[in-house]
Amino acid sequence: MAIEILAIIGFWITAITFIVYFFKNRRLRHSMNVMDKSAFKYKKKVKQLNALKFGMVLVLGASGFVIGAILESLLWFDDGILIVPMTIIGAGAGLILYYTYSVSLDRDEDDDVDVV
Numbered sequence: 001m002a003i004e005i006l007a008i009i010g011f012w013i014t015a016i017t018f019i020v021y022f023f024k025n026r027r028l029r030h031s032m033n034v035m036d037k038s039a040f041k042y043k044k045k046v047k048q049l050n051a052l053k054f055g056m057v058l059v060l061g062a063s064g065f066v067i068g069a070i071l072e073s074l075l076w077f078d079d080g081i082l083i084v085p086m087t088i089i090g091a092g093a094g095l096i097l098y099y100t101y102s103v104s105l106d107r108d109e110d111d112d113v114d115v116v
Contacts, residue, residue, distance in 0.1 A: 049102055056094040064090020 068086030075082075 049098075049105075052101075053095070053098045056098045057091050058094075060094035060097070061087050061091035064088070064093075 064086040065083055067090070068083040071077075071086070072079075072082040
């Protein structure tokens with residue numbers, strides 16, 4: 001009984017995997033006709049910008065945590081009532097700064113393109 005169930009599950013996993021890779025490679029073949037070297041530079045840029053995004057979120061989130069702890073001790077609030085909101089505000093400010101920076105980079109790259 002167990003062998004039949006494993007055979008059915010194995011068949012469907014193989015069939016689904018084959019279908020997914022078939023259509024993925026088909027789409028890739030069609031897109032390779034229009035790709036140039038700049039597509040590979042874009043992936044490297046995206047990885048670098050992701051690292052920048054996580055760095056900005058973590059640094060500003062941590063600074064929000066510290067500011068929240070300082071304000072909590074100065075204003076005599078209960079434990080943790082200002083730390084969580086200030087951490088969220090700091091992380092949100094990091095995301096806003098990242099997206100502002102990335103949009104300015106995209107604008108600079110669009111200006112460099114020569115239109116014939």
